[in-house]
Amino acid sequence: MDATTAPHRIPPEMPQYGEENHVFEMMQAMLEQLLIHKPPDPIPFLISHLQQNNDNVPRIVILGPPASGKTTIAMWLCKHLSSNLITMDSLVAKEFPFLPAAAQAYYQKNKQVPNLLLIRMIRRRLAQEDCVQRGWILDGIPETRDQTLMIQTCGISPRHVIVLSAPDTVLIERNLGKRIDPKTGEIYHTTFDWPPDFEIQSRLQIPEGISELETAQRLLEYHRNIVRVIPSYPRILKVISADQPCVDVFYQALTFVQSNRRSNAPFTPRVLLCGPRGSGKSLQAALLAQKYGLVNICCGQLLKETVADQSKLGEVIQDYLEKHWTVPDSIIMKMLSQRLSQQDCLQRGWVLHGFPRDLDQAHLLASTGHKPNRVFFLNVPFDSVMERLTLRRTDPVTGERYHLMYKPPPTMEVQGRLLQNPKDSEEQVKLKVDLYYRSSAELERFYGEAITLNGDQDPYTVFEYIESGIINPLPKKVP
Structure with missing residues (x-):
């Protein structure tokens, strides 16, 4: 590559191909063999080594x-x-x-x-x-x-x-x-x-x-x-x-x-967090973004940002939001693809949550070449989700958020003016959780190498499990 053209626009398919096929490890193994055996003619030696396929x-x-x-x-x-x-x-x-x-x-x-x-x-x-x-x-x-x-x-x-x-x-x-x-x-x-x-x-x-x-x-x-x-x-x-x-x-x-050693290969995390509402995806994404410098992409927040940009795509999305209609998957995917193709995502990696929610959306995401290399499912019991969401309240005066069990308001005056977001009502939460679990089994099968975690525990304990899943090498396909 020409150094004068930096920063280089590297297609997302290139690092994805290298990670899936363990190109770095293969090159490392060949270099080790060359240094050990010092063959007079390296090319036939390397061809023979690759044909053995015994790394x-x-x-x-x-x-x-x-x-x-x-x-x-x-x-x-x-x-x-x-x-x-x-x-x-x-x-x-x-x-x-x-x-x-x-x-x-x-x-x-x-x-x-x-x-x-x-x-x-x-x-x-x-x-x-x-x-x-x-x-x-x-x-x-x-x-x-x-x-x-x-x-x-x-x-x-x-x-x-x-x-x-x-x-x-x-x-x-x-x-x-x-x-x-x-x-x-x-x-x-x-x-x-x-x-x-x-x-x-x-x-x-x-x-x-x-x-x-x-x-x-x-x-x-x-x-x-x-x-x-x-x-x-x-x-x-x-x-x-x-x-x-x-x-x-x-x-x-x-x-x-049977365990794989930590790989020294250059690694750009592309993390997908799946789970029902209230499973802690947003918090885990924020922790990952803070510690590893990943780009935190929340699909719902990205919709609002796209509308605020007043772009042509934002105007289309705004029409759907104003009419309280569901934004079509094709438009969401176009918006996501544009964001994931930006230079910060390619260089630093990303953590995505809020999309995909079903198998069709997962296929759409894969078809654009933006395939996650780490997928986590945060499972939380229904009762815990209800407890986390239905007890949330907001102070309309200060904008401060409270939780009636974990972060109660400081005074009776504040408690008296608290409001509940309609999305946190028991009926809405139950509907969203039911919709998620109808599609979760298909999503888990689609992402066969995904890691399933118990999200109903201390958030920093969950983060440690996610962190270990990111650091460990990708599983290798058994021929």
Whole structure:
């Protein structure tokens, strides 16, 4: 773009397309791959990367002390996510026949392999087609800071890192109860997971290295290493207590790995607030506009402003208002489109309330290209709406607004002259609420990614929920 033509008139469809298709994240991922691999010819490399279409497959590391249950959680995640479980034993079992004799002897003695050889095996395994297409879960790797740095240096970057934690006394007790089936390799426990089959019970054996002293030594080694591994994953790491039922640990881990990270993409909020009269849309819109600098667009207020401008469109709207007729959707949409296309809305974003009220209006709004990227439905019980609206009063002398329950007038004199807006009568409120709820189900289906909130609570609590919904990334469509 030519800098001399600023401010640039960017069509609203451009940022909308970028957000919906995650263009920024895609470009960021490609740049990361270029910097990691430094291919001699970047274009074919990027084409190959895009064809793999695997930016969102699981890439998970699960760490934890002995007996924390990390292998069990890794196996369950692997089955749930249809991914590939990679352990030290599985790597060695696959590569053992091809290892040098010295490496075989080293592994048989120490149950470990040299770091360089381990990283080489991991790279080969992760480059295979099943890992590329379905992702991977590393169980207990990396163990040390040296392994962590080597993994990062060769471009292996997990998206989620889980660290299980539990008191050493609990872990030692768990480890002492372990039993292994030599026939199947399944691990059981004398307290938590004893097999019902007597034949399996009779052949269970005590694994090597689970005595109290050996477990304590392994725990000491783990604690020395894990404090140097954790700082390498500052934004993608979650510590989960393993001192709880295994199912609870699994669901916490699953929730974490299925969450999206905060996006660094440039983001212009286009917020739509839906709800019946009295649900607090105006207050929430004002709070959002104040904190984030959004343009606060109330459809009813915009009608009055358009009439006051004495434009041709305002004259048309004034005719309808003077005759107490409903302004047609097409005219409202023309007015809204003009306002949403102005430079302040395109640059700062907007929060809209009062429109759309039904499915036809929602289709009209979408057809103009002004599609909201955050939609909130504020649900408030009918009794609460009646309480909020029918008890509102206005002082005709001072213009001050009161509420007979929440903000009563200061004196009997003021109370005696208070007037009620005809729109706040019980009949009018009931009519408006009924009309809203007749269309709300269709609107919620139309805005499938909308967030529904309980609006019948402290307004600042509602605002915090809305705020979290704006900050969190847009859900990604599952292919």
